Amino acid sequence: xxxxxxxxxxxxxxxxxxxxxxxxxxxxxxxxxxxxxxxxxxxxxxxxxxxxxxxxxxxxxxxxxxxxxxxxxxxxxxxxxxxxxxxxxxxxxxxxxxxxxxxxxxxxxxxxxxxxxxxxxxxxxxxxxxxxxxxxxxxxxxxxxxxxxxxxxxxxxxxxxxxxxxxxxxxxxxxxxxxxxxxxxxxxxxxxxxxxxxxxxxxxxxxxxxxxxxxxxxxxxxxxxxxxxxxxxxxxxxxxxxxxxxxxxxxxxxxxxxxxxxxxxxxxxxxxxxxxxxxxxxxxxxxxxxxxxxxxxxxxxxxxxxxxxxxxxxxxxxxxxx
Numbered sequence: 001x002x003x004x005x006x007x008x009x010x011x012x013x014x015x016x017x018x019x020x021x022x023x024x025x026x027x028x029x030x031x032x033x034x035x036x037x038x039x040x041x042x043x044x045x046x047x048x049x050x051x052x053x054x055x056x057x058x059x060x061x062x063x064x065x066x067x068x069x070x071x072x073x074x075x076x077x078x079x080x081x082x083x084x085x086x087x088x089x090x091x092x093x094x095x096x097x098x099x100x101x102x103x104x105x106x107x108x109x110x111x112x113x114x115x116x117x118x119x120x121x122x123x124x125x126x127x128x129x130x131x132x133x134x135x136x137x138x139x140x141x142x143x144x145x146x147x148x149x150x151x152x153x154x155x156x157x158x159x160x161x162x163x164x165x166x167x168x169x170x171x172x173x174x175x176x177x178x179x180x181x182x183x184x185x186x187x188x189x190x191x192x193x194x195x196x197x198x199x200x201x202x203x204x205x206x207x208x209x210x211x212x213x214x215x216x217x218x219x220x221x222x223x224x225x226x227x228x229x230x231x232x233x234x235x236x237x238x239x240x241x242x243x244x245x246x247x248x249x250x251x252x253x254x255x256x257x258x259x260x261x262x263x264x265x266x267x268x269x270x271x272x273x274x275x276x277x278x279x280x281x282x283x284x285x286x287x288x289x290x291x292x293x294x295x296x297x298x299x300x301x302x303x304x305x306x307x308x309x310x311x312x313x314x315x316x317x318x319x320x321x322x
Contacts, residue, residue: 070308077278077310081303084253084276085314088235088299096227097320098168099176100297102286103264108297109234111163111176111261115155117148118224119164119205131224132164132188132217135207142207142215146200147224156200159228160259162207165219165322166190166227168288173218178263188218194260198228221322232258235275236267237282240302247307251279280304281311288320295320 092100095110102108121131122144135142167174173182173189182189193211200206207215233255240251256272258265281302289295295318302311 073305073308074310077303077305077308078312080276080278081301081310081312084301085299085312087255087275089314089316091233091235092297092316092318095318096163096166096176096229097322098166098288099163100286100288100295100318101177102284102297105283105285106237106240107234107267108284108286109232109265111161111229112231112233113227114159114230115151115228117146117151117226117228119221119226120145120147120224121220130216132220134217135212135215138213140213142212144205144207146203146205149203151200153200156198156205156228159198159230160194160196161229161261162192162196162198163227163229164190164217165221165225167219167322168320176261178261181261186214188216190218191261219322225322230259232261232265234258234265234267235284236272237279237284238267240279240281242280242304247304249278249280249302249304249309251282252277253279253282253301276301276303278303278305280309286318289318294318 099111121129124134254272285298
């Protein structure tokens, strides 16, 4: 069958479907005289709807994301403050009895225990044992028998002072702190003078140095307990507050160690290490206690970042039984 001239319809018969040439070459291009596809209005509507959906999703997700950021910041602040408090508490528990002091509400200092043990009253060249121990005059050696087999000779040699029954009173010879500690070998005291060296050999503790001969401890310990110390530990909170522009804390807490006994110490970046920064507030309050109960130090530290502040408080019992 031949196609009709001027017509685009293919002849019917075997192999022909009756579709136009345009429909066979471009399926779906036109159907019923209408163009198929997306119009500009439809595209604009889809874009608008997609924008609305995106805004809704971002609104729903922004609060949980902001909460996660805030929670992470709070956790970081808690870690900073708790780490500082735990470090301070650990050192407080290592203080020689009755040596912790607070010169002001933002500083506390203590003489740290390097080693400890029990002693036996010494003979000091005579037939009668002396308790408290007594050092003979030169050139005799000052020797004190030690009843603690676990003492390490190397650690003993590192010590700078020996403390025996420190009562921490503000009278001459009754405290480790100047001006109440005795710096003269002629005056009995609860702590050995500066410049005394220590050596442990076969259960005998030997005190040496120019200040050792003739020195005598002021009090005997009922438990025959002694302490060896090597350094003074101090904590200082500087410039606590808040920066109005950033909302961050402006203060720092520094930890320092000192190799001498002094009535006061200075703290700087050169002689101390940074414990925590961003400090907004900090106070150290110490109650020495009495013979019937131990002391108590209260540590308050606040850390602030971007307007978010965390404040922690920790109280540490201080065993002041000499």
